[in-house]
Amino acid sequence: MVSDAEEAAFEVGIKFGALYHQFAGTPVSPASAGSLETAIEESIENQPHCVGVTVDVLEDRLAAALADSPADYxxxxxxxxxVEVVVDYEGxxxxxRMAMRDGYPLMELVETEG
Amino acid sequence: MVSDAEEAAFEVGIKFGALYHQFAGTPVSPASAGSLETAIEESIENQPHCVGVTVDVLEDRLAAALADSPADYxxxxxxxxxVEVVVDYEGxxxxxRMAMRDGYPLMELVETEG
Amino acid sequence: MVSDAEEAAFEVGIKFGALYHQFAGTPVSPASAGSLETAIEESIENQPHCVGVTVDVLEDRLAAALADSPADYxxxxxxxxxVEVVVDYEGxxxxxRMAMRDGYPLMELVETEG
Amino acid sequence: MVSDAEEAAFEVGIKFGALYHQFAGTPVSPASAGSLETAIEESIENQPHCVGVTVDVLEDRLAAALADSPADYxxxxxxxxxVEVVVDYEGxxxxxRMAMRDGYPLMELVETEG
Structure with missing residues (x-):
């Protein structure tokens, strides 16, 4: 038996894994960050039970990384x-959320509520 | 507050989304199905809390799809x-599992138990 | 020895392979097609020697495929x-271009000119 | 008009872009490097005109990177x-090849010969 809260947690996990592994590796620069944010949000929001995706591509951090680089992307x-993803499963x-912790990106389940 | 069962469900969801969106689109033929299965299993098993991944690339279904095609992959x-994925979160x-239902691949949470 | 025309052909090939395998598998619907087009174009245009990328996500074909489906993406x-990609390598x-031929997507090198 | 050498260069470029953007982001550890090498080689060798793919996942470099990390992948x-990829287009x-240069991975067309 699986509770609705567990189903909701499972569904939000799927969205996070999908989002990360679909889009990691995409060429990105400060100038193209905005269109990538929108496309990631709208594509993942297509998935079942997904009610909201907010992606912030960190243009300042991109610019800082590129300042030390011969490349411009x-x-x-x-x-x-x-990233923040919200799922609704049967109410x-x-x-x-994905946040940096100790230099590593960490995906964490913030809450389930119904 | 999030229970350990919800955390376990979240983690197994991440693995499923990651697995699918990392490897969907990979060129595959009946001859290369075996090495792809092994690589998918071993790569996803690297992820936190993941205790087992079993992938069966369906060689018969590949062969049937290719029989009607000019391509050989x-x-x-x-x-x-x-696919079946098992995660252990704090016990x-x-x-x-991912299974076909009504012609669509469906990811489903089978159980949480601790 | 490699000519500039061969280098240009190599570079445009890289962009096509990258574009296809980065974005294939992305969840898409008629409503999200536009933001995905823009993001693909702007991300691949970041790559070296790339002077233009035009992506048309075929909303009519998406709508037709979804008409027979229980899903909405x-x-x-x-x-x-x-897709059309233009590269400039040393002038x-x-x-x-990628076009459908006999039911299969075919990537083809249309011309090199310098 | 496009020469066979330019077509060969285009095709090997496609394989490189595909290989990189399909597999970049895959979770990998020294222990799973071997199965990933084999799967990448066999999957890309499925593609048209591709006669050989050699992938060396650098286990020493992985181990060195992980030595400074809380993670084990x-x-x-x-x-x-x-990576080396060989294509044959009409003879x-x-x-x-992909090699590191000045700290960046660089894809380069080594030769066309026919």
Missing amino acids: TELTGEFME VEAVA | TELTGEFME VEAVA | TELTGEFME VEAVA | TELTGEFME VEAVA
Whole structure:
């Protein structure tokens, strides 16, 4: 038996894994960060039970990384974005976020509530 | 507040989303199905809390799809694989599977137990 | 020895392979097609020597595919997009396109000119 | 008009872009490097005109990166692999390699010969 809160947690986990592994590696620069944010949000919001995706591609951090580089773009990784995903499964909402912790991007389930 | 069972469900969801969106689109043929299965299993098993991944790339279904095609390979999608992932979070095990239902690949949380 | 025209052809090939395998599998619907087009174009245009990327996600074809489906989105594949990429390598321009032929998406090098 | 050597260069470029953007981001550790190498080689060799793919996932470099990390795996990027791809287009062979140069992974067309 699986509770609705567990289903909601499962669904928000799927969205996070999908988002990260679909878009990690995408060429990105400060100038193209905005269109990538919108596309990630709208694509993942297509998935079942997904009620909201907020992606912030960190243009300042991109610019800082590129300042030391011969290139003018890099590949999207967890250090360059902050993400929040909200799922609703049968009236139970689950919220998850990706944040940097100790230099590593960490996906965390913030709450389930229904 | 989030329970350990919800955390386990979240973690197994992440693995499923990651697995699918990392490897969907990979060129695959009946001859290369075996090495792809092994690589998917071993790569996802690296992720935190993941205790087992079983991937079956469906060689018969690949062969059937290719019989009608001018090509001798195709791209990996959900219709060509069956997957089971097991996660252990603080002693709570969560099991998820991907199965075809009504012609669509469906990811489902089978159980959480701890 | 490699000519500038061969280098241009190589570079446009890289962009096509990158574009396809980065974005194939992305969840897409008629409503989210526009933001995905823009993000693909702007991300690949970041790459070296790339002077223009035009992506048309085929909303009519998406709508037709979804009409027969219980889902309201699908995964991006070659059948749902037309792409043109232009590269300039040391003054030699290479143009490549992806088009459907006999039911399969075919990437072709249209011309090199310099 | 496009020469066979330019077509060969285009085809080997496609394989490189595909290989990189399909597999970049895959979770990898020294222990799983071997199965990932084999799967990448066999999957890309499925593609048209491709006669050989050699992937070396650099286990020493992975181990060194992980020595400074709380994690025991990382994501595959260009710094962790060396790749050679050989394509034959109508009797013209094109060879390309990915190598580190000045701290950046560089894809280069080594030769076309026919």
